[in-house]
Amino acid sequence: MKASLFALALGLGLLAAPALGADTKILIQNFTFTPTHLEVKSGTTVIFKNEDDIPHSVVAVDGSFHSRALDTDDQVSLTLTKPGDFAYYCGLHPHMQGKITVLP
Amino acid sequence: MQEKNETEPSRRHVLECMIWAGTGVLWTVSGGIPKSLGLLGEADAAQAQSAFTFLQISDSHIGFNKAANPHALDTLKEAIGKIEALPAKPALMIHTGDITHLSRADQFDDAAQIIGGTGLDVHYVPGEHDLVDEGNGKAYLDRYGKGTKGAGWYAFDQNGVHFIALVNVVNLKAGGLGNLGAEQLAWLADDLRDKPASTPIVVFAHIPLWTVYADWGWGTDDGAEVLKLLRRFGSVTVLNGHIHQIIQKIEGNMTFHTARSTAFPQPVPGTAPAPGPMTVPADRLPHMLGLTRVDVSIGSKPLAITDTTLAD
Numbered sequence: 001m002k003a004s005l006f007a008l009a010l011g012l013g014l015l016a017a018p019a020l021g022a023d024t025k026i027l028i029q030n031f032t033f034t035p036t037h038l039e040v041k042s043g044t045t046v047i048f049k050n051e052d053d054i055p056h057s058v059v060a061v062d063g064s065f066h067s068r069a070l071d072t073d074d075q076v077s078l079t080l081t082k083p084g085d086f087a088y089y090c091g092l093h094p095h096m097q098g099k100i101t102v103l104p
Numbered sequence: 105m106q107e108k109n110e111t112e113p114s115r116r117h118v119l120e121c122m123i124w125a126g127t128g129v130l131w132t133v134s135g136g137i138p139k140s141l142g143l144l145g146e147a148d149a150a151q152a153q154s155a156f157t158f159l160q161i162s163d164s165h166i167g168f169n170k171a172a173n174p175h176a177l178d179t180l181k182e183a184i185g186k187i188e189a190l191p192a193k194p195a196l197m198i199h200t201g202d203i204t205h206l207s208r209a210d211q212f213d214d215a216a217q218i219i220g221g222t223g224l225d226v227h228y229v230p231g232e233h234d235l236v237d238e239g240n241g242k243a244y245l246d247r248y249g250k251g252t253k254g255a256g257w258y259a260f261d262q263n264g265v266h267f268i269a270l271v272n273v274v275n276l277k278a279g280g281l282g283n284l285g286a287e288q289l290a291w292l293a294d295d296l297r298d299k300p301a302s303t304p305i306v307v308f309a310h311i312p313l314w315t316v317y318a319d320w321g322w323g324t325d326d327g328a329e330v331l332k333l334l335r336r337f338g339s340v341t342v343l344n345g346h347i348h349q350i351i352q353k354i355e356g357n358m359t360f361h362t363a364r365s366t367a368f369p370q371p372v373p374g375t376a377p378a379p380g381p382m383t384v385p386a387d388r389l390p391h392m393l394g395l396t397r398v399d400v401s402i403g404s405k406p407l408a409i410t411d412t413t414l415a416d
């Protein structure tokens with residue numbers, strides 16, 4: 001019990017602070033979605049902004065979302081309403097992956 | 105070459121044997137188009153082995169204008185200028201993808217206009233940057249998809265060398281590398297089935313078909329399937345782009361080579377936080393952009409690959 005609580009606390013420690021309703025941003029820098037794991041309340045609009053000098057895109061692993069290619073400083077927003085994990089990757093560089101946990 | 109129990113081989117079989125003898129034996133000896141080919145008619149003569157040169161350019165990224173090279177259009181023009189100035193016209197050119205930066209019509213137009221200046225027969229494969237139009241690749245296929253299969257793969261022959269153009273930048277999976285897919289691999293197996301092992305093979309695709317550096321996505325998940333199909337051939341040359349620098353290795357009968365970009369350099373694997381465009385001092389840039397020349401000689405020797413930079 002103690003061990004799993006510790007693991008849970010450690011896991012949460014790696015998360016960005018949960019965004020509560022307001023818009024929140026994921027920056028794409030150095031081929032990395034930052035933060036890589038984000039927790040938001042349902043109904044939050046997440047903005048992905050590309051700060052690299054190469055285009056990236058945002059594609060849902062489940063196929064529910066596919067952004068256009070984002071050139072430098074382009075952004076795309078997405079409102080998440082379905083509780084659970086939203087896993088995504090870059091359609092141009094699929095080794096780039098991220099996850100948003102949507103809380104009810 | 106005679107099969108058991110066949111005392112009177114068909115005329116077709118005789119011809120096949122002669123072609124094989126012509127390509128497999130005569131070219132290693134005489135170094136030219138064998139005279140006996142006159143018997144075989146023009147169609148077969150066109151497939152005869154003879155020395156020729158072809159070029160590779162890659163990653164022209166027309167539309168790129170960031171710090172690493174604000175003038176990607178001009179550096180492509182420089183590369184093409186070097187080709188136009190060659191004393192002998194190469195047989196053909198391949199472009200290993202990322203023709204454009206963002207798949208825009210004007211970017212495709214600019215690239216086509218500049219590259220067209222060579223007057224060469226140019227064989228393209230797409231890079232991931234060529235498939236990000238609204239139609240997810242329609243812009244590329246409308247221009248370069250004629251006579252190709254699937255997402256744009258195809259094969260052709262030049263002077264007895266079999267060229268295979270593969271597409272490994274569609275249907276990329278989360279967490280994965282480049283991807284060819286089952287349909288393309290089945291097509292390739294079929295394409296190679298009847299080819300004698302003596303046929304020199306040149307295979308090209310945008311992303312390296314072998315794993316250069318997985319952390320940066322520099323490899324192809326099912327690339328090993330291609331290499332398996334090619335293992336029985338005596339001479340295999342694998343040409344790629346995508347990584348904007350030269351990496352070469354030789355394994356048995358297979359030579360692997362990646363070309364420089366004409367637009368901007370990228371870091372050596374693992375030497376930077378990310379594989380993006382690398383900004384170098386302006387006077388260094390021409391030394392890091394360039395093109396590749398491949399000389400096909402007669403016989404089962406590996407093809408001779410020479411890279412030149414815009415500074416040469």
Ligand SMILES: [Cu+2]
Pocket residue numbers: 055056057090091092093094096
């Ligand atoms: Cu990307």
